[in-house]
Amino acid sequence: MKTNRRHFIKQITAGGIGLGFIPGLHAEGSISDKFEVLSKGTGRKQYFNMCGYRAPKLDIVRVGFIGIGNRGYSNLNQMTFLDGVQIKAVCDIVQFRIDNVQQLLVKQGLPEAQVYTGSEDAWRRVCENPDIDLISIAVPRGPLHARISVYAMECGKHVAVEVPAIATVDEAWEVVETSEKTKKHCYMMENCCYDFFELLTLNMARQGFLGDIIHADAAYIHHQSIYEKTKDNNMWRLEESRRHNGNLYPTHGLGPVCQVMDINRGDKLDYMTSMSSNDFMLGKKVSELAKDDLFYKKYDTGSYRGNINTSIIRTEKGRTIMLQHDITSPRVYSRIHMISGANGAAQKYPLPARISLGSQWLDDEEMKKVNDRYMPEIVKRIGDMAQKVGGHGGMDFLMTWRLIDCLRNGLPMDIDVYDAAAWSVIIPLSEKSVSNRSKPVEIPDFTRGAWRTNKPVDLSLTEGNTTTVRRS
Numbered sequence: 001m002k003t004n005r006r007h008f009i010k011q012i013t014a015g016g017i018g019l020g021f022i023p024g025l026h027a028e029g030s031i032s033d034k035f036e037v038l039s040k041g042t043g044r045k046q047y048f049n050m051c052g053y054r055a056p057k058l059d060i061v062r063v064g065f066i067g068i069g070n071r072g073y074s075n076l077n078q079m080t081f082l083d084g085v086q087i088k089a090v091c092d093i094v095q096f097r098i099d100n101v102q103q104l105l106v107k108q109g110l111p112e113a114q115v116y117t118g119s120e121d122a123w124r125r126v127c128e129n130p131d132i133d134l135i136s137i138a139v140p141r142g143p144l145h146a147r148i149s150v151y152a153m154e155c156g157k158h159v160a161v162e163v164p165a166i167a168t169v170d171e172a173w174e175v176v177e178t179s180e181k182t183k184k185h186c187y188m189m190e191n192c193c194y195d196f197f198e199l200l201t202l203n204m205a206r207q208g209f210l211g212d213i214i215h216a217d218a219a220y221i222h223h224q225s226i227y228e229k230t231k232d233n234n235m236w237r238l239e240e241s242r243r244h245n246g247n248l249y250p251t252h253g254l255g256p257v258c259q260v261m262d263i264n265r266g267d268k269l270d271y272m273t274s275m276s277s278n279d280f281m282l283g284k285k286v287s288e289l290a291k292d293d294l295f296y297k298k299y300d301t302g303s304y305r306g307n308i309n310t311s312i313i314r315t316e317k318g319r320t321i322m323l324q325h326d327i328t329s330p331r332v333y334s335r336i337h338m339i340s341g342a343n344g345a346a347q348k349y350p351l352p353a354r355i356s357l358g359s360q361w362l363d364d365e366e367m368k369k370v371n372d373r374y375m376p377e378i379v380k381r382i383g384d385m386a387q388k389v390g391g392h393g394g395m396d397f398l399m400t401w402r403l404i405d406c407l408r409n410g411l412p413m414d415i416d417v418y419d420a421a422a423w424s425v426i427i428p429l430s431e432k433s434v435s436n437r438s439k440p441v442e443i444p445d446f447t448r449g450a451w452r453t454n455k456p457v458d459l460s461l462t463e464g465n466t467t468t469v470r471r472s
């Protein structure tokens with residue numbers, strides 16, 4: 001305890017640097033090194049390194065939205081608060097979704113958007129529109145995320161795609177290589193990376209408070225009734241649970257801990273093993289519903305994914321991550337977010353979030369000191385506004401503000417195409433491991449060796465920070 005207390009006092013009183021790149025943390029390599037490295041076993045060569053890439057600045061970011069259901073509507077609403085954004089076009093196959101968005105724009109005193117609808121591939125015409133800079137994608141996950149992302153980048157657009165960015169290993173490579181060839185960003189909208197405690201722990205890890213990071217527990221535990229009919233009877237979540245058995249939604253838990261571990265930027269995910277329980281709930285529930293409602297007959301197949309999936313990942317530098325997925329059990333919401341370091345640990349769930357430097361949690365007074373000392377600048381500057389706007393407690397607004405500010409100021413993306421691929425590829429790889437009695441599977445190095453010299457995410461706000469709020 002005495003050593004821990006000394007560590008606490010030393011850390012809390014030390015003059016610190018912001019949430020950014022720590023010189024010397026990762027050895028610099030020459031640019032040519034990066035391009036010559038071939039990924040182990042894949043024989044693939046990096047065309048261009050998109051990590052740290054600064055695209056030409058965009059004074060105004062003109063956005064086209066594809067898929068404006070729950071998430072697309074919310075993402076669009078966040079952008080109506082910002083200067084330097086024009087909502088140019090919207091695309092959906094369901095008319096009431098389009099009406100909702102146009103009403104929102106009118107209510108906010110903004111011009112109505114151009115509408116693309118009428119067919120399953122109307123999205124192609126949005127991507128081809130020369131007056132658009134950024135395509136925001138929030139259609140149901142599956143093959144459409146990668147298909148639209150690739151086409152949009154080929155049409156010269158940056159992409160902001162909902163989680164998960166890809167559904168198969170081949171899609172992951174295609175998205176990565178297209179981003180490199182076109183030099184267009186493929187940003188994955190992993191909003192949990194912008195939640196306040198996740199940003200706090202990222203900053204604490206960077207500044208050495210937690211010591212060497214050894215292990216993290218992460219999860220998506222969210223009790224959902226995915227068998228309930230939606231407004232448009234689109235049961236894609238139920239369908240997904242029928243077709244796939246693994247971790248179907250890894251990025252909310254994994255993204256923030258990968259940033260803490262500098263994955264793709266100093267370390268990389270190496271291999272994983274995954275195990276699923278049987279299904280004890282979904283099949284039974286759907287069978288019950290099918291007795292009284294013909295609508296459910298086609299879903300009453302009796303085979304659904306296991307209710308709880310647990311994966312373990314090892315990184316190249318020998319750290320470990322436990323990652324869980326459970327959306328059926330009657331459990332309290334949790335992404336766990338437990339980071340274990342040589343000097344201390346942080347754990348977000350069950351709330352309240354806490355920090356320990358030994359066998360006891362820090363008390364309220366000590367937690368306040370940690371918050372004051374380590375809460376990053378982005379939260380200090382934009383946090384109040386973000387909480388006012390809402391969207392998962394403010395993290396959605398922080399993410400949207402940051403995405404637009406990076407594009408307007410030509411800054412590198414906090415979440416680049418390699419992160420999008422590595423965090424999302426857990427879906428097909430967990431499925432593969434589960435179907436092979438949990439045999440380990442290699443996680444591809446999408447950076448093809450560049451992880452050794454790529455710099456960690458820099459959220460210090462020493463650059464940019466010019467995007468203002470047009471309404472509050």
Ligand SMILES: NC(=O)c1ccc[n+]([C@@H]2O[C@H](COP(=O)([O-])OP(=O)(O)OC[C@H]3O[C@@H](n4cnc5c(N)ncnc54)[C@H](O)[C@@H]3O)[C@@H](O)[C@H]2O)c1
Binds near residue numbers: 121162
């Ligand atoms: N980041 C988060 O917190 C978060 C939360 C929920 C969902 N998501 C992700 O967002 C995505 C969308 O989820 P959602 O809850 O908004 O689903 P949703 O079903 O509410 O919305 C999807 C929309 O896409 C439209 N659509 C379907 N096919 C289309 C096509 N071919 N062309 C144009 N539009 C099409 C649908 O009509 C619907 O309006 C998913 O990938 C999901 O994983 C992320």
